[in-house]
Amino acid sequence: MKKDVNITIDFAGLKLASPVFTASGTCGYADELADFMDINALGGFITKSITLLPRKGNPTPRVVETDAGMLNAIGLANIGLEQFIKEKIPLLEKMSAAIFVNVAGQKIEEYVQVTAELAKQPAIAGFELNISCPNVAKGGVHFGTDPAGVRRITEEVKKAAADKVLMVKLTPSVTDISVIAEAAVAGGADALSLVNTFTAMAIDTEKRRCVLANRTGGLSGPAIKPMAIYLVNKVYNEVTKKSGIPILGLGGIKNASDAIEFMLAGASAVALGTYNFIQPARAIEIVDGIGEYCRRNGFDNVHQLTGALE
Amino acid sequence: MKKDVNITIDFAGLKLASPVFTASGTCGYADELADFMDINALGGFITKSITLLPRKGNPTPRVVETDAGMLNAIGLANIGLEQFIKEKIPLLEKMSAAIFVNVAGQKIEEYVQVTAELAKQPAIAGFELNISCPNVAKGGVHFGTDPAGVRRITEEVKKAAADKVLMVKLTPSVTDISVIAEAAVAGGADALSLVNTFTAMAIDTEKRRCVLANRTGGLSGPAIKPMAIYLVNKVYNEVTKKSGIPILGLGGIKNASDAIEFMLAGASAVALGTYNFIQPARAIEIVDGIGEYCRRNGFDNVHQLTGALE
Amino acid sequence: MKKDLVQRKKGVFAARIISNHQFKGRFCRMSLELAGLGAEAFETVTPGQFAEFDLTCASLPSPEDVPVELRDAIERKILLRRPFSFSDVRIEDGRAIIDVLYAVVGAATVRMAGLKPGDEISVLGPLGNGFTIPVKKKLAILLAGGMGAPPIQHLAKVLAAGFKNIEVVTFAGAKSSDDMPFAVSDKNTAIGPAEFPDYGLEMLIATDDGSTGYKGLVTECFRQWLQTCEHKADDTIVFCCGPEAMLASAAKLCEAEGIECQVSMERRMACGTGLCQGCAVECGTGNSGQSVYQMCCKDGPVFDSKEVIFDL
Amino acid sequence: MKKDLVQRKKGVFAARIISNHQFKGRFCRMSLELAGLGAEAFETVTPGQFAEFDLTCASLPSPEDVPVELRDAIERKILLRRPFSFSDVRIEDGRAIIDVLYAVVGAATVRMAGLKPGDEISVLGPLGNGFTIPVKKKLAILLAGGMGAPPIQHLAKVLAAGFKNIEVVTFAGAKSSDDMPFAVSDKNTAIGPAEFPDYGLEMLIATDDGSTGYKGLVTECFRQWLQTCEHKADDTIVFCCGPEAMLASAAKLCEAEGIECQVSMERRMACGTGLCQGCAVECGTGNSGQSVYQMCCKDGPVFDSKEVIFDL
Numbered sequence A, B: 001m002k003k004d005v006n007i008t009i010d011f012a013g014l015k016l017a018s019p020v021f022t023a024s025g026t027c028g029y030a031d032e033l034a035d036f037m038d039i040n041a042l043g044g045f046i047t048k049s050i051t052l053l054p055r056k057g058n059p060t061p062r063v064v065e066t067d068a069g070m071l072n073a074i075g076l077a078n079i080g081l082e083q084f085i086k087e088k089i090p091l092l093e094k095m096s097a098a099i100f101v102n103v104a105g106q107k108i109e110e111y112v113q114v115t116a117e118l119a120k121q122p123a124i125a126g127f128e129l130n131i132s133c134p135n136v137a138k139g140g141v142h143f144g145t146d147p148a149g150v151r152r153i154t155e156e157v158k159k160a161a162a163d164k165v166l167m168v169k170l171t172p173s174v175t176d177i178s179v180i181a182e183a184a185v186a187g188g189a190d191a192l193s194l195v196n197t198f199t200a201m202a203i204d205t206e207k208r209r210c211v212l213a214n215r216t217g218g219l220s221g222p223a224i225k226p227m228a229i230y231l232v233n234k235v236y237n238e239v240t241k242k243s244g245i246p247i248l249g250l251g252g253i254k255n256a257s258d259a260i261e262f263m264l265a266g267a268s269a270v271a272l273g274t275y276n277f278i279q280p281a282r283a284i285e286i287v288d289g290i291g292e293y294c295r296r297n298g299f300d301n302v303h304q305l306t307g308a309l310e
Numbered sequence C, D: 001m002k003k004d005l006v007q008r009k010k011g012v013f014a015a016r017i018i019s020n021h022q023f024k025g026r027f028c029r030m031s032l033e034l035a036g037l038g039a040e041a042f043e044t045v046t047p048g049q050f051a052e053f054d055l056t057c058a059s060l061p062s063p064e065d066v067p068v069e070l071r072d073a074i075e076r077k078i079l080l081r082r083p084f085s086f087s088d089v090r091i092e093d094g095r096a097i098i099d100v101l102y103a104v105v106g107a108a109t110v111r112m113a114g115l116k117p118g119d120e121i122s123v124l125g126p127l128g129n130g131f132t133i134p135v136k137k138k139l140a141i142l143l144a145g146g147m148g149a150p151p152i153q154h155l156a157k158v159l160a161a162g163f164k165n166i167e168v169v170t171f172a173g174a175k176s177s178d179d180m181p182f183a184v185s186d187k188n189t190a191i192g193p194a195e196f197p198d199y200g201l202e203m204l205i206a207t208d209d210g211s212t213g214y215k216g217l218v219t220e221c222f223r224q225w226l227q228t229c230e231h232k233a234d235d236t237i238v239f240c241c242g243p244e245a246m247l248a249s250a251a252k253l254c255e256a257e258g259i260e261c262q263v264s265m266e267r268r269m270a271c272g273t274g275l276c277q278g279c280a281v282e283c284g285t286g287n288s289g290q291s292v293y294q295m296c297c298k299d300g301p302v303f304d305s306k307e308v309i310f311d312l
């Protein structure tokens, strides 16, 4: 009865153990999650955004819960390129999942420099270009909203990425996401990931102050899923289906059923973000759940789910 | 101890009993809500979108629940201008709340025609220009994303509205909402309302079909509140504060505390949408809750809340 | 009597759970009690009306206690109320007692199954228009498909109690015996659910797989029975509740035979009160070939079958 | 012993509520029981560690049963776990029993208060680093402010049981008697919460309004006491948990007196496991004048007070 299902996927030329990633900024440097699950069943692992120099990030409070979601304004806190190479690469080397480094910066040159340096590291499979972070004053989301800018930064970083996979992470907060996706593809993106968080705000009515020290933050979690599904489906239909570029779908995934929604909408792989905080073993449960779904529905290869929406 | 609080407001020249409206498409034609509360304590009442000709709307399913939210794709179902005047105006005439008719169409001429006709009705206090509905093939959100288009349609409808208040309802799904707000103000808008729903999708994984017959729908409910608060605050700071144009804030309001968040962020009044479905007397409870909050915090006039965020 | 009228109108009421248990597979029965204005509002409920329950406050069981196929679904943070019709409504000691027969199928009904006697939920109702019983009919045929049973049970009781001159025959169908939302006699024949015989009514059962009663669709069972029926079409009325395909086929049969037929429709509902226009049922407008959408919650859920353009 | 180590690591465990009741104002006590791997994981908890509770499954009381000022807050659809430290952890019959002392302040704790014996919740832990007890000290001073009491109670017990050579003096402060998260003797003097005397420890109470014990800030009470204390600064250690302003003032005092001081910090947490970087605590880096953010959940919640740059 149990049909053998192939849950490995080809993602922009990488052979991955499963279509499930953990999302940037929600999975530490893997050692934290290793306490809870076998992280080698993950298809991919994406680091917190890395910048050229260390960044302290924003003052506290940095997080607040909202209805079925949360806001974060971490502010790209990270240890910087040098320390990342020294301290974290040795940890990541031990993982069998494809390691993507999420790269951020304030200027194109910064993105290029970080990417070029990390492209030399054999432990790294690819990059996720973060041009969509809403929580920094300069850079971040500003790069992600202008098609010409997106194309240029993608081209430059692509050169620096050498033979590594370059994935561009799109912001959802634009009038037409397909235009931006098209620009990233034209710039040479090997894959697209969507979505990053939605800019949002929470107010403490008793103090009459924003809850977050940074005032605004990025909304993530189940609340955003229906919007993320729509955007993935739109980009799939209008941009990537014809070009064959894979999409990493994310935004509000809680469980296998949500992950499958993203794949049916057009994603080749999915990433778990906020839910890692709630169920730190959930990413692996999703791997199993997707396999189970394929079996039950007569798919022998998980990639058959991609875009299988009627 | 109980200080007398003035909860009436001046909204674009209209004297309203309270700063609480019920939102377009979520409050029927008032008779339904009258079963549950005294609708005369409402500040304003906004009708479902009215178009020149009757519209059947979209096939079923038209609604689906999502995490802390719902999608709708009603498709501007309405009885059309003629029947509206004949059947509904007599009902609305009896209400003391300010009646706003939400106007939609596929061409500018249609908007103008509906507005001009209704501008003759003494029962109507103003119009809400719906250039932001995501659930129709033509018109709707397409009008709402291009600044020049927004300005033009606002100008044209403003002329037709004669001495009635013209409120323009903005879509949240744009790269920079302030640019659109600015265009509406330049076109002569007397007030802005934000936000309309966010375009979104839900997939039935067992059937591998979109749940909604229309495939996509508009996301509303508590899930969207943090984004709506951010957008109201942005438009207030960047556009309306200086021009003195009032904002009607809405999107995910559940209770008085949420309503106050919107006012602190910059809204002069608020509208309750999806929560009318869950607690049909909630709008009035919010009126009371806002008064209570003012009393507790030493505000003697509800308009002092507008923009009172530190 | 103005005051009386005002008090009896629909509203939002606190209801206390009296009993609630899973009695067969995914099927549960719950009894709720309403006092005061709530009792007055529900006193005059007719079969086919419904109420909207707020189940967001109810606790969620441990994942291990939830059927595997629902484990992902129940993680949704629910928001909206849920519509339920009644299998019985009665007044006892000035309180309204409402019986609900329901199936655990998703995020809200899983929570519902965990409610315990003494718990309170908020009930919005009564809503919609129930079945209309024309007094001059001589035969009423009741058709229940799957979870369409509750309002049919309610109607059966009302007919038995108040319309002695109307003969009642009930048909209940399901995919298989396990999918019948009531206990079935072990004789595996047309002896019905616990409640029906109590009302002294004739009952025929059909299952697609023949595990109980007639093997085949309940509408087919009904069609065959009709051929042997001696009542005139004009004296007969059919009341149906069940899956849309079943309603459509009953409607077609009745139209062919010239029998009046009322169908209770189901739609996804956001409000239940006519506010959202979400629960559209397509209806014809006479001979014009035109159609309009009526609202299941407000114009229905019971419609004259000839009006409805079924969505198949 | 590799297996042993693996089994004792933190994890997600089902915990069963043994008891749960509101005992004073908004304050509640709950006892939870973990079996199997959960028991092993919690066996070695140190005071100041914590766990993240999933309270999303718990039911919500009727609005009337909720304090007015929380009625809007509890309508939020909660998503994240909530961090709680322990007022005691012990092993009984191979099971770990965890005592939690908590205040009902919002959407999750209102749900928590409705949990009943027999209910299960998911517990993620144990997390963070607790207080470190240097064995060569002769005097331990414990400072608890408001809801900072639980880990201090836990620590008091551990000190009383295992460190007989360390003298312990405890100070507990709150705005007023009503805000003390434990019963206070009716003598209105420095006789402390139920648990503390059990451990045979000296206890001083301070309230801002003087409704019980010393009138004034607990840190001021402590400062005055210190002037009469005969122990050497080197032999003394201070452990604090409470509002940040209190921690800051205790830290300043200890620094001036040359006393080692450990503070348990509180931050809004999304994960509790070091994944999100949400719970930043600003810490100095020696004499450079630079600061870094450490994570309250992973690097703390207990920090050496000299490291912390308090956020006031």
Ligand SMILES: Cc1cc2nc3c(=O)[nH]c(=O)nc-3n(C[C@H](O)[C@H](O)[C@H](O)COP(=O)(O)OP(=O)(O)OC[C@H]3O[C@@H](n4cnc5c(N)ncnc54)[C@H](O)[C@@H]3O)c2cc1C
Pocket: C050, C073, C082, C083, C084, C085, C086, C100, C101, C102, C103, C104, C105, C106, C107, C108, C109, C110, C147, C150, C151, C265, C266, C267, C268, C269, C301
């Ligand atoms: C007027 C009316 C009366 C009803 N009376 C009863 C009753 O007496 N007993 C009873 O058990 N149920 C009854 N229902 C159905 C009941 O409302 C749903 O089963 C319930 O809302 C499911 O909620 P859930 O969160 O558990 O499931 P969900 O997670 O919302 O859905 C579970 C599954 O059912 C599907 N679904 C949910 N609602 C609908 C719908 N309205 N139409 C079609 N598919 C749907 C979903 O797609 C999903 O596959 C009635 C419905 C209506 C409209």
Ligand SMILES: Cc1cc2nc3c(=O)[nH]c(=O)nc-3n(C[C@H](O)[C@H](O)[C@H](O)COP(=O)(O)OP(=O)(O)OC[C@H]3O[C@@H](n4cnc5c(N)ncnc54)[C@H](O)[C@@H]3O)c2cc1C
Pocket: D050, D073, D082, D083, D084, D085, D086, D100, D101, D102, D103, D104, D105, D106, D107, D108, D109, D110, D147, D150, D151, D265, D266, D267, D268, D269, D301
């Ligand atoms: C390590 C640690 C240990 C803790 N131990 C205990 C304990 O033993 N007993 C106990 O009662 N509580 C303890 N807390 C606090 C407890 O986690 C919160 O009270 C709880 O999360 C509130 O959840 P809620 O949904 O009920 O309130 P919410 O609705 O989330 O918040 C209620 C109010 O508290 C504020 N608030 C919430 N969380 C925080 C925070 N972390 N910092 C500052 N303000 C906040 C909100 O702004 C709001 O005003 C601990 C917290 C931490 C970080």
Ligand SMILES: Cc1cc2nc3c(=O)[nH]c(=O)nc-3n(C[C@H](O)[C@H](O)[C@H](O)COP(=O)(O)O)c2cc1C
Pocket: A023, A024, A025, A026, A048, A049, A072, A074, A076, A102, A130, A133, A169, A195, A196, A197, A219, A220, A221, A222, A224, A250, A251, A252, A253, A271, A272, A273, A274, A275, D276, D277, D278
């Ligand atoms: C606490 C937190 C930190 C994040 N940090 C980053 C980051 O550094 N870089 C980035 O590209 N995205 C970051 N994200 C966004 C996530 O990778 C993801 O795109 C988003 O949260 C939506 O997915 P989710 O709803 O599953 O969380 C962060 C999200 C959260 C919640």
Ligand SMILES: Cc1cc2nc3c(=O)[nH]c(=O)nc-3n(C[C@H](O)[C@H](O)[C@H](O)COP(=O)(O)O)c2cc1C
Pocket: B023, B024, B025, B026, B048, B049, B072, B074, B076, B102, B130, B133, B169, B195, B196, B197, B219, B220, B221, B222, B224, B250, B251, B252, B253, B271, B272, B273, B274, B275, C276, C277, C278
């Ligand atoms: C069922 C439904 C129908 C709606 N119909 C309209 C409409 O006809 N015209 C319009 O401008 N907005 C319409 N809206 C949008 C609401 O007016 C409101 O902008 C949106 O729902 C956000 O508010 P909420 O989160 O409080 O519901 C509709 C919303 C819902 C849920």
Ligand code: FES
Pocket: C268, C269, C270, C271, C272, C273, C274, C275, C276, C277, C278, C279, C295, C296, C297, C298
């Ligand atoms: S469910 Fe909203 S109109 Fe029927």
Ligand code: FES
Pocket: D268, D269, D270, D271, D272, D273, D274, D275, D276, D277, D278, D279, D295, D296, D297, D298
């Ligand atoms: S709470 Fe997430 S890192 Fe501390």
